[in-house]
Amino acid sequence: MPGSDWSPIELTPGLPPERADVVIVGGGVVGWSIAYWLKMKARVRDGLRVLVVEKDPTYSQASTVLSCGGIRQQFSLKENIMLSLFSAHFMKNINNHLCVVNEDPVDLQFNHSGYLFLASEKSAHIMEENYRTQRYVGAKVALLSPSQLKERFPWMNMEGVALASLGLENEGWFDPWSLLNALRRKAVSMGVYQCFGEVTGFKCAANLAETTDGEVLNVQRIKYVNVRMPNSLEYQPVECAVVVNAAGANSGKIASMLGIGLGPKESVSGVPLPVEPRKRFVYVVHCPDGPGLDTPFLIDYSGVYCRREGLGGNYITGIFFQMKHFALTVHLFQVSNAWAGFYDYNTFDQNGIIGLHPLVPNMYFATGFSGHGLQQSPAVGLAVAELILDGGYKTIDLSALDLKRILLQEPILESNIV
């Protein structure tokens, strides 16, 4: 009947389209950010058909929504600093980017309390070096001596602290679910297709290529992505030109579907994608006489972190049984809640992996951020969109984070990671 959804042929609801230009595997904040920027750069309506495939509509195990939501510029690698600076500027003007007709404005509930890193005697020089890099790139950070720290935060226990670094601007924490929903809402309003299903395989066209060493590679160009419907055996092969692997903790599984890592040990195809899920726990602690509104996101030299949550004396921390030895003077606290989530942990060097793999010339990787995916997502989305549409980086140069460093075995390590 005209105007009604009934048709005599029974069609499965929720099937993806049969053909798409770009298929993004993974509907987390990185995947939707890439979809948004792809549509933003392709200014013509329906100029590019983008499909985002997400396995779980409830996001029950997705790293995005289980994250603590912090954003900081206090890294040692300048690419990481530039990525989170761009993301902070994006969030500053988020309503100019992500507002939709007739919908509410975006509210990220951003708390501008900053990050406070505490360094012991041994690591104080690393902190000073990082401070110089951060100031050079443009982050607003200040170094504090123990006496200045005591004057600023009188509730702190200064045992073992030699130097501290406080983020003054563009640092803090926010609600990751709001960012994900804002990106998704805007991308869907621009015409991105969303499909809830699982990617179970790829159909590729194989070619042979020879490297300069004489090694013969089996290069596979993806022709179809098989998307299987939830709770069903039915699948839809989606014909596509480009696939983006933004599957987070499950990126390694997607890569192994294409044979990456399954070849003989010493060859290019024998190097797997070094991203695996790492479980991390977050505890909510209630401490009524804990520090108040000025609590920054504290990170100790032993890796313990803690931040304020709300105004009722609740704190979120990573390792609660160490809080007694931790820098806070907390007299009485009790764990009221806890949850666990996966990091898309890059076992190679704990920094993001962005770029193409030589064995699969049309799959772009944007994964392995090891806990920083949320805070770098708007910038990573733009970088991958520039790679796909312009062929190279235009805004931020992320060649240092390219996938080929995995194959060349050249790690770029970050000091002070949590």
Place this chain on the structure above:
Amino acid sequence: MSQAMKRCSAHTCAAVAVRRALSSGAATPSVYTRFLLKLSHYFYDVENILDWNNWLRSQGVIHKNRLFGYAQKNFGNNVAAAYYILTLRGSFRFAGQSEWFRPDSRGRFSYDFMSTPDAKIEEVDLSGTLINHNGLENLVKQNKLQTLSLRGCPEVDDWFLARLHVFGESLVELDLSHCSRITVGGLAALQNLRKLERLDISGLPRLQNPGLVRILLEEMLPHCQVSGAEYEQGLIQPDSQEQTEGHHEASTHTGLRHL
């Protein structure tokens, strides 16, 4: 849903801006605004016109808050900052002088401030102007700034407060009343203003517990006097039928419960 997808727009939308204007303190919008909003729900043309109107207005705000680079390069930071404040229709006073530089009701001002290029600005009154976090770039070099009044500025939000750390060594008085976009997350950024002595947070609609926020701010900035919120605001009031003694007990209990 598919219709919403089909008619999308990359510009700021009409309803968002109107909702923002409604939340910025105007009790009820005028009949004309409500009529236009009603029409925009029925006609795409009206919606598009309102859309363009709001886009033009947001471009106007961006233009007003641009960096005054030419003035900074040729006349120095202080003159550029003074010029910026006067074009926004704010007023200021130099350190060491006692007279204020103000524009008249039509926005015209005299250029006498250019005669003292070395004088730093000490007090600024930017109430009701369109300053936003980008515009603060013109004022960052004023390290002697002591008083800043931002009463009723619609574009001042949490990101603006986070940028105020540049005045951490000198700012003594800050008036944030009736800035509708400020929330607790932005007030937490005021911890960097260690010399602050007077803070006004009256009339902030997005603060759910003004009394609690006042207590937390006083704890965070021990030398600062916070005005504009009473301690009882946001407290659950005890039942008026209880006895007076019961009253005292209940009020202390509600105080603890509130915290």
